[in-house]
Amino acid sequence: MTTEDGKIQFASETCRLVEQLLNDYVDEEISPGHRELVDAHLLTCSACRVALEELRELLRTARSLNDEPLDREVRQRLRHALKERVGFEVPRSKRTMLKVVPVMKR
Ligand SMILES: [Zn+2]
Numbered sequence: 100m101t102t103e104d105g106k107i108q109f110a111s112e113t114c115r116l117v118e119q120l121l122n123d124y125v126d127e128e129i130s131p132g133h134r135e136l137v138d139a140h141l142l143t144c145s146a147c148r149v150a151l152e153e154l155r156e157l158l159r160t161a162r163s164l165n166d167e168p169l170d171r172e173v174r175q176r177l178r179h180a181l182k183e184r185v186g187f188e189v190p191r192s193k194r195t196m197l198k199v200v201p202v203m204k205r
Pocket of ligand 1: 111140144146
């Protein structure tokens with residue numbers, strides 16, 4: 100399920116969909132129907148389970164940075180970490196970062 104350099108290969112179109120839902124899933128802002136879809140898929144797909152754990156780890160890290168100002172370097176590191184470790188690109192200034200930023204300021 101991984102390439103030689105350790106990046107995760109998403110195996111199917113379902114993976115692509117689940118990948119897009121994971122952020123809402125960890126934030127528990129996901130609709131019941133989508134949650135069911137993600138839960139069911141996670142039972143069968145280790146790549147997406149790993150992606151979920153990586154995302155949770157990243158959010159834990161973000162929350163631990165409470166009082167740190169979120170400067171450009173931190174944002175870039177988070178995007179880089181997501182891309183390198185989870186294996187998918189985070190759209191610049193889109194959903195994920197918009198969700199991470201308020202978390203970090205709590
Ligand atoms: Zn999957």
